[in-house]
Amino acid sequence: MNYKEIEELKSTLTNMMKKGCTLMVPAYRATGKIVGIGFKPYWTNPADSKIEKLEINFMDSIGRVIPFDIYNIIGYEIVSLDGKRIEDAKNICLDIHLYTNVKRRSTEKGDTLRIEISEISEE
Template sequence: MNLQEIEKLKSILTQFVMKGCHMQCISNQNNSLKAAGRVVGVGFRPLWSSPIDSKIEKIELNYIDQRGTLQPYSLYNVVGYDIVSYDGENIEDSDHISFDMHVYSPIKAASTEPYDKVRISIHKGSAK
């Protein structure tokens, strides 16, 4: 990732959280649900990106699960992402967006794809 891609991802996630959204996070390795609920906060490390950055060290999504408990969901070493789908004319006008986050895994460093994929679906409004 380059600085523009990092800032675009941060902007998209922040805008969705500010307007109120729900999320589902699914591991592409075994298609298991990792997290689901209403997102109430998002944080990034580092908070301020620099031109030499090629990854986001940590993205933390704080959400309220179906039992009403505040839960953190963290992705570490995000080295890239793909926008899988969105439902608006452009991303900023969309009510639903799906990402495949590429999370670097040192265990897979020698393989042809040295990252795990996590599918994050975010939609504005109430849970669907």
């Protein structure tokens, strides 16, 4: 991941939080309204190639604020998008690529975590 990709991901996630979106992480059965997002490092350096920590705070169905931490993000892929541009999208599905130190038999460098973010529809 390069500087531009890191900044795009940070900007997208922050904008989705401002819109009042819901987060769903199927692998962890985590679902709720996004109430806060934090990044480490906060300021991106042009030499950076990963996000050390992404913390997404979300509110579950009974009102508890739950922190969801993702470590060592080395890339991401947009799986689906319902707009022409990522800034206009109401629903985004991302595969987040994570670096792991575990030796594997395959050629993969790390794990993949799917997150789905969607705007809260007003009905």
